[in-house]
Amino acid sequence: xxxxxxxxxxxxxxxxxxxxxxxxxVSSWEIYKILLTEKWDPTSYIQESPENLTLEIxxxxxxxxxDFVGKALKDxxxxxxxxxxxxxVLFMLEAQNSRGMLKWLTNxxxxxxxxxQEIKRNLRLxxxxxxxxxxxxxxxxxxxxxx
Numbered sequence: 001x002x003x004x005x006x007x008x009x010x011x012x013x014x015x016x017x018x019x020x021x022x023x024x025x026v027s028s029w030e031i032y033k034i035l036l037t038e039k040w041d042p043t044s045y046i047q048e049s050p051e052n053l054t055l056e057i058x059x060x061x062x063x064x065x066x067d068f069v070g071k072a073l074k075d076x077x078x079x080x081x082x083x084x085x086x087x088x089v090l091f092m093l094e095a096q097n098s099r100g101m102l103k104w105l106t107n108x109x110x111x112x113x114x115x116x117q118e119i120k121r122n123l124r125l126x127x128x129x130x131x132x133x134x135x136x137x138x139x140x141x142x143x144x145x146x147x
């Protein structure tokens with residue numbers, strides 16, 4: 001995940017592993033070193049029998065990524081930008097790559113003007129919901145239309 005402070009021109013990055021390590025956001029020069037060695041091992045969180053492993057891994061991955069996205073967005077909403085203590089956050093995702101893991105990004109689950117429950121549960125105040133906009137971006141890659 002990438003966040004940009006438009007006032008100061010700062011760009012910061014995070015990953016689920018950085019969030020678990022309590023490092024949260026790092027600079028661009030740091031993230032490149034981290035991404036060279038970071039691995040996503042979904043089985044490290046599961047203590048299940050092999051026959052249920054695939055379904056359990058998928059559910060656990062979805063829960064972990066939803067939790068990560070929700071907490072990172074919450075952190076963005078509560079991080080002061082310039083003189084604005086309550087910034088508006090625009091969360092943009094590439095549609096085709098994101099829908100596979102974030103099931104709430106599919107058409108019937110992302111109604112216009114409402115936040116999905118997976119995001120709402122991480123936000124303290126209902127008033128903060130109005131400061132978050134989610135945009136699902138379509139690209140011409142893989143014949144996904146409209147762009």
